[in-house]
Every structure is written in structure tokens, then in C-alpha cells.
Amino acid sequence: AQRVTQPEKLLSVFKGAPVELKCNYSYSGSPELFWYVQYSRQRLQLLLRHISRESIKGFTADLNKGETSFHLKKPFAQEEDSAMYYCAPRGNKLVFGAGTILRVKS
């Protein structure tokens, strides 16, 4: 079964500090993973997917097969990054991790 784990429910950082939101997966086969974001009073939306290897809003995520991780990183946090972040595998069932709230303090 495709499972992802987000160990942190809340991550609080200061503006300008680096951010790393953790996601670990338990998988059979070749994993394909996504990060979704939910800003306050907005609907969930895709942030990035690992196959595209892109950087969105300064965020990147690299698939590490050795550590079975897909952590979301940003070198310098901004206040507008405050949101709920979900890691999710591609697949039929699309089961999400529990989510991590990121709070960026000024």
C-alpha cells in the first residue's frame, strides 16, 4: 500500500529562516509524490510534483529513495508561506499524509 507520513503537525520558523517539511513514504514500486498547499481561506492546490523537478514559490522537493523521503524545502521562509502542507502519493487512492502547519513568524 502507498503510505506517506508527515511527522510534524506544526512547524514554526522565523521569516528568512530555512524551512524543511518532512515527508516519508512507504511504497511498493516506483513512487511518484506531490506536495499540496492550503492557504488560509483557500482551497487546496498542487504546489509541486517530484517528476517535474521544478521550483514553485521557492520551494523544492527531492525524492530520496535511500531514505524514502520527499521533504519540501525552502532556503528563506516568507510570511506568505504560512499554510497547511500535505504530502501525497500519486495513485488510485490518493491518500494524504496528516499534513503540517507551517507558521512563519515575523
Next chain:
Amino acid sequence: DADVTQTPRNRITKTGKRIMLECSQTKGHDRMYWYRQDPGLGLRLIYYSFDVKDINKGEISDGYSVSRQAQAKFSLSLESAIPNQTALYFCATSDRGEKLFFGSGTQLSVL
């Protein structure tokens, strides 16, 4: 972006009442999903459907039922609502397990 529309946006009901939440989409996607969001528990899958004749249980389907009336419509029902079904409910669509498109959510409160 109103590609995925949920109604109602908010609903307050009493224990034991039957409730239906509706979702419609203009994306033309075959796959539709219902999730609930609870603080500290994240987003959990209730039911999903790959086409009109295909309905599948998710992680937490007990107490819920769904109906896929058409490719564009996927309704979630609570036959007899209970307080622990108070949550924010999201509908989503996708094209073959790719990117999900979400509705804006329905806040349900069961008193």
C-alpha cells in the same frame, strides 16, 4: 477557479438527520473523491469513484454513502449524522491519479 463546485458551503444540522453534500465539476475528469479534514488528523479519504459505475471505499467510509449520478456529479450522504462527523469536507477530481483539483469545501456542523 470554479471547476469543482461544492454545495452547500456551510451546513448546521442535528444528530440523526440525513444530509447530502453535492459536488459538480466541469473538468471532464473521470475520477472524483470525497475527503474530510479534521484538525490534527489532516485530510482523510472517504470514498472515490473512477467512473459512473465505479465506487470505492476510502479510509473512513463508515457512516457515509455516495452516489455518482453522472461523470460530473458526485454526492456524499450522511444517512444519520452524528457529532463526530463535524468536519470540513472536500470534493476533488483528477485525471487518472494525477494532480487533484479541489472544491472550496463544505463546513458541516452536527449538533
